[in-house]
Amino acid sequence: MNFSLSEKDEKLFERAKEFAKEHITPKAIELEKRNDFPKEVVQKAYEAGLMNLHIPKEAGGPGLSLFSETLVSEATGYGCAGIATSIMCNNLAFAPLVIGATIEQLKEYVEPLITGKDAKFGAFCLTERKAGSDAAGVATRAVRDGDEYVINGLKCFITNGPQASMFTVFASTQPELKHKGLSVFMVPKTKGVQMGHIENKLGQLNSVQSEVIFEDVRVPKNALVGKEGEGFKIAMMTLDKTRAGIAAIATGVAQRSLDEAAKFANIRHQFGQPIGRFQGISFLLADMGARTAASRHLTRYAAWLADQGHDNSKDSAFAKFFAADSAMQNAIDAVQIMGGYGYISEYPAEKLMRDAKLLQIYEGTNQVQRVVASGRILKESVNLDTGFKVKYDGQDAPIP
Numbered sequence: 001m002n003f004s005l006s007e008k009d010e011k012l013f014e015r016a017k018e019f020a021k022e023h024i025t026p027k028a029i030e031l032e033k034r035n036d037f038p039k040e041v042v043q044k045a046y047e048a049g050l051m052n053l054h055i056p057k058e059a060g061g062p063g064l065s066l067f068s069e070t071l072v073s074e075a076t077g078y079g080c081a082g083i084a085t086s087i088m089c090n091n092l093a094f095a096p097l098v099i100g101a102t103i104e105q106l107k108e109y110v111e112p113l114i115t116g117k118d119a120k121f122g123a124f125c126l127t128e129r130k131a132g133s134d135a136a137g138v139a140t141r142a143v144r145d146g147d148e149y150v151i152n153g154l155k156c157f158i159t160n161g162p163q164a165s166m167f168t169v170f171a172s173t174q175p176e177l178k179h180k181g182l183s184v185f186m187v188p189k190t191k192g193v194q195m196g197h198i199e200n201k202l203g204q205l206n207s208v209q210s211e212v213i214f215e216d217v218r219v220p221k222n223a224l225v226g227k228e229g230e231g232f233k234i235a236m237m238t239l240d241k242t243r244a245g246i247a248a249i250a251t252g253v254a255q256r257s258l259d260e261a262a263k264f265a266n267i268r269h270q271f272g273q274p275i276g277r278f279q280g281i282s283f284l285l286a287d288m289g290a291r292t293a294a295s296r297h298l299t300r301y302a303a304w305l306a307d308q309g310h311d312n313s314k315d316s317a318f319a320k321f322f323a324a325d326s327a328m329q330n331a332i333d334a335v336q337i338m339g340g341y342g343y344i345s346e347y348p349a350e351k352l353m354r355d356a357k358l359l360q361i362y363e364g365t366n367q368v369q370r371v372v373a374s375g376r377i378l379k380e381s382v383n384l385d386t387g388f389k390v391k392y393d394g395q396d397a398p399i400p
Helices: 005-022 027-034 039-047 066-079 081-100 103-109 174-181 231-267 279-307 313-343 350-359 367-382
Strands: 119-126 141-145 148-159 164-172 182-188 193-198 209-221
Touching: 005 039, 005 066, 027 081, 027 174, 039 081, 066 081, 066 231, 066 279, 081 103, 081 119, 081 148, 081 182, 081 231, 081 350, 103 141, 103 182, 119 148, 141 174, 141 209, 148 164, 148 182, 148 193, 148 367, 164 209, 174 182, 182 209, 182 231, 231 279, 231 350, 313 350, 313 367
Parallel strands: 119 164
Antiparallel strands: 141 148, 141 164, 148 209, 164 182, 193 209
C-alpha cells in the first residue's frame, strides 16, 4: 500500500495549489461582493488546464482519473468553495455523457466546448422544485416526435445555468414508470431554453445557481444519452463518481479553516502566551486536523475505487457526508478560535463557514448520503458471518 502521489499527480496538485494561491485566495473575498460568476478566474483555470479533466482523449480531453480530479478540487476548494464549484461544475455536467454517451456523441456535443480558446460550460439539470432527492418526482417531459424529442419543464438550483452552452437534462419519457421512465438528453442552448430566477444565497457567492426553463425545446434523437429509461441509472452512477469531487472541495475548506485558525492561534496572545497553548484551543485544533486528514483519505479512496472499476457507492457517500460535515465543523471552530475577528468579513473565517454549509446540501444532502451508505451496510450484513449466532426471542434471527 502506497499513499504517495505519482509524479504526474504531484505536479498536477502543485500546479492547482499554485493557481489557487495566485488567482483564487487573494481575490475571493473581493469577488464575492459582486455576487456573480467569476468569469476571469475560471477562464484562467481553463487556460491552466484545470478543467474538463475527465473527458476522454478521443473527445479532445486529457482523460485523467477521478483521483486526479479530486486533487484539483481540493486545491481550488482551499482557495474558495464557490470558485471551485464554478470551475469544477463541468465535471458534473459532462459525467453522465462520459458514462452513457458514445464517443461520436461526445465529439459532437462536448468536444467543441472544451477545445476552443474560451472556457465554455455545461449544466447538470436534474433538480426541480418538487424533485430533489426524489428523482422519481421529475416532472420535465420529453416526448418523441418523429426524429426529434420535444422537452418541456423547469429545473432549479442549476449551477452555471446562465453561463451554460449545453445542458444535461433529465426528463421523463414514460411518466407512468416513475424513476424507470427517466431519460437523459444533451441539450444545446437553443430556442426555447430560458433562464429563470437566479438564486440569492447565504454563501458560495462566487458560483451562480438559477432556474432553467425548457419550453418546446426540440433536440434530435441522437441527443438521447443511452436508451430511454436509463436516466435514473446514469444519474446514480454519475453521483457515485462526482460525490468525491464535492468531498474534495470540502477537504480543501476543512484544511483552510484549520490553517487560518492555527495561524491566528499562534499570533493572538492572551494572559502572556499564544492562545494556541491553552488546552481549550489546542484540543480544537487537534480535532480539526484529524477531521481534515480523515476527509482526505476517505475522498481519495472513494475516487480510487471508481478509477479501478469497483463499486464506490457506499464509500463516496462516506466521503461526501464526512468531509462536508468536517468542513462545516472546522469552519465553525475557526470562527470560535478567532473570536470577534472570526465573525467579521475582513477575515476569511466567516466566509468559510457560509461556504461550508452548502457542501452539506448540494449533490445529495448529507442525510441522503447516510441513507445510501446505511442501505449498503445493511445489504452487506445479510450474509455476514461474525462467528456469533444471533438469537431473537430465543429463536434464530430471520434473514431479511
